[in-house]
Amino acid sequence: PEGRAARTALALREATAAGAWALLDHPMLALEVAGSPAYLEPDAVVVHPDGTWTVVEIKSFPMVDGSADAAKVGAAARQSAVYVLALERIAAVTEGAEVGHQVLLVCPKDFSNLPTASVVDVRKQRAVTDRQLTRLTRVEDIAAALPEGTTFDPDRSPEELGTAVEAVPAAYAPECLAACELAFHCRAKARAEGAVESLGRSVRGELGGLTTVAGVLAAAAGKEGDPADPTVAALRRAAALRAEALAGVGGGVACR
Numbered sequence: 126p127e128g129r130a131a132r133t134a135l136a137l138r139e140a141t142a143a144g145a146w147a148l149l150d151h152p153m154l155a156l157e158v159a160g161s162p163a164y165l166e167p168d169a170v171v172v173h174p175d176g177t178w179t180v181v182e183i184k185s186f187p188m189v190d191g192s193a194d195a196a197k198v199g200a201a202a203r204q205s206a207v208y209v210l211a212l213e214r215i216a217a218v219t220e221g222a223e224v225g226h227q228v229l230l231v232c233p234k235d236f237s238n239l240p241t242a243s244v245v246d247v248r249k250q251r252a253v254t255d256r257q258l259t260r261l262t263r264v265e266d267i268a269a270a271l272p273e274g275t276t277f278d279p280d281r282s283p284e285e286l287g288t289a290v291e292a293v294p295a296a297y298a299p300e301c302l303a304a305c306e307l308a309f310h311c312r313a314k315a316r317a318e319g320a321v322e323s324l325g326r327s328v329r330g331e332l333g334g335l336t337t338v339a340g341v342l343a344a345a346a347g348k349e350g351d352p353a354d355p356t357v358a359a360l361r362r363a364a365a366l367r368a369e370a371l372a373g374v375g376g377g378v379a380c381r
Contacts, residue, residue: 137216151166157214202245210254276289
C-alpha cells in the first residue's frame, strides 16, 4: 500500500502539471489517523485541466427519478469526505492543485444497469471528519502511558500478553463485537466493573455523569444522585411508572 500511495501521488502531480484531463482508476491514498497511516482506495479521482481534483464514488443503490436514499447518500458523502482529506495532503505539496469539495456520486438509474451521476457537496462531512481526526489520541501518547517494557508480541507467554492487555484501558461498546478480536475481553471487563458502556453508546450518552449500572439503579431508587439533575429525575420518574405498572398487573391477577 505504501508503494501504491507513492505512485498515486506521483501520478496526480504529473497529471496536474500536464494541464489535461486525467482519470485515476482505484488509486491508493494515505491518511494519518492518530499517528498511524491508513490506506484508502476511492473508486476514481478525476484531474481537471485547471488542476482541480474530484473524487468519484460508485455505489450500487439506485437513483430513482434523480434522487436516492438519503441515509445511503449521507454514508457515501462521509466516505468521500475521508478521500477528500487524504487528497488535500497531497495537494498541499503539489503546485497548482486544488481538491474539490463536491464529489461525483455514480449510481444505477431507476433499477437499471444504466449509470447516472449526481454532484454531492461534502464540505460539512469533511469538516466533521477533520475535527474528529484532530481529537483522536495519538498512538505515541497511548504507548507513552504504558508501563515500561509492555509488549504485545504474539511469541510471549499467555501470562505476559494478559498482563499487557490489562495495562490498556478498555472502551467497550456492543458494536465492538463485530470488529475487534478483543471485544469479549473488554466486555467482560466492562461487566465486571458495572460500566454502563456495556449497554451501548446511546445509553451511555443519555446517562450523563452516571457511569455504573449500580449508580444508575441507586439514582432510580432515590438512594443517590441530585434530584435537580434531569437524568436522575428521569430515572426516578421511570422507576415510579414501572412500579405503578407492575402493581396494576399484580392487582389484576389477584382479582381474577
